[in-house]
Amino acid sequence: MDIVESLGTDSPTSLPRSNGELVFKEPWESRAFGIAAALVELGVFEWSDFQASLIAAISDYEKTHDSIKEPYNYYERWFAALESLVIGKSLVSKQELDSLTTDFCKRPHGHDHDHDHGHSH
Amino acid sequence: MTDHPHPDDYPSPQLRVEALEALLVERELVKTEMLDGFISRYVNDVGPMNGAKVVAKAWVDPEFRKRLLENGVEACKELGFGGPQGEHIVVVENTPEQHNVVVCTLCSCYPWPLLGLPPDWYKDPAYRARIVREPRKLLGEMGLDLPEKTKIRVWDSSAENRYFILPSRPENTDGLSEEELALLVSRDAMVGVAVVKA
Numbered sequence: 138m139d140i141v142e143s144l145g146t147d148s149p150t151s152l153p154r155s156n157g158e159l160v161f162k163e164p165w166e167s168r169a170f171g172i173a174a175a176l177v178e179l180g181v182f183e184w185s186d187f188q189a190s191l192i193a194a195i196s197d198y199e200k201t202h203d204s205i206k207e208p209y210n211y212y213e214r215w216f217a218a219l220e221s222l223v224i225g226k227s228l229v230s231k232q233e234l235d236s237l238t239t240d241f242c243k244r245p246h247g248h249d250h251d252h253d254h255g256h257s258h
Numbered sequence: 259m260t261d262h263p264h265p266d267d268y269p270s271p272q273l274r275v276e277a278l279e280a281l282l283v284e285r286e287l288v289k290t291e292m293l294d295g296f297i298s299r300y301v302n303d304v305g306p307m308n309g310a311k312v313v314a315k316a317w318v319d320p321e322f323r324k325r326l327l328e329n330g331v332e333a334c335k336e337l338g339f340g341g342p343q344g345e346h347i348v349v350v351e352n353t354p355e356q357h358n359v360v361v362c363t364l365c366s367c368y369p370w371p372l373l374g375l376p377p378d379w380y381k382d383p384a385y386r387a388r389i390v391r392e393p394r395k396l397l398g399e400m401g402l403d404l405p406e407k408t409k410i411r412v413w414d415s416s417a418e419n420r421y422f423i424l425p426s427r428p429e430n431t432d433g434l435s436e437e438e439l440a441l442l443v444s445r446d447a448m449v450g451v452a453v454v455k456a
Binding site: 172238242 | 279287293365367
């Protein structure tokens with residue numbers, strides 16, 4: 138992260154991998170991005186479907202929050218859109234997703250995935 | 259941005275995303291390597307330098323510039339830039355009379371093949387609201403003071419039209435090659451919140 142930052146956001150089109158800024162703050166954001174991109178590439182749904190779902194997910198948030206004062210997490214909305222689309226298309230069911238998520242929550246720390254262990258902040 | 263620790267019983271996005279990926283992989287709908295490929299492509303390979311090449315070419319090649327303004331999608335394909343979210347690229351040109359700036363008020367439509375993934379500020383609700391309401395003031399706050407006589411036009415991107423700005427070529431750059439010109443072009447100039455300076 139320091140390397141990316143030290144190479145500078147000021148130099149025009151500096152680091153392609155940073156696009157001037159870090160694109161993904163946490164690993165799950167990049168996975169959520171990759172899943173949606175892959176499903177579109179494979180023709181499971183169209184970009185326009187995904188876009189419509191994303192607009193709806195953002196609009197859901199804005200019904201109950203002032204998004205200027207309490208900005209949403211963009212990829213959290215992205216994932217909400219993705220989830221609603223894959224469930225809507227019966228690729229997976231909400232029950233399956235809930236249940237596997239719960240199983241993952243019960244995994245002991247130190248499990249083989251290198252996901253964020255930090256509740257330190 | 260609020261970022262608080264999740265209570266232990268709360269399914270954090272990380273785990274739910276992992277669970278969805280696992281289910282899709284198990285069903286052979288996606289492959290893990292494919293996701294890795296996409297992520298690496300957009301994080302490492304696709305970025306504003308693609309758009310910068312398009313701009314530089316348009317500056318030195320009037321025929322290309324014409325094709326670019328007429329049909330952004332096809333012209334970008336000539337340089338090998340296409341793919342997801344590149345199907346609807348519309349190029350608009352800055353002139354001394356009119357400065358153009360891009361927003362997506364609904365979500366964050368963006369010409370990925372040319373600029374990579376959008377920066378945080380582009381996705382920020384404050385940018386999305388204010389650039390429409392008070393573009394001159396916001397651009398000023400972002401460091402771009404335009405002459406009063408220059409009109410500002412705000413282009414609202416959508417799934418159908420992803421706007422890309424062709425900035426004005428700076429003066430005193432006659433001696434520069436296409437490659438050297440490309441190095442001058444910043445992402446912000448191609449979104450319209452900056453101009454290119456030599």
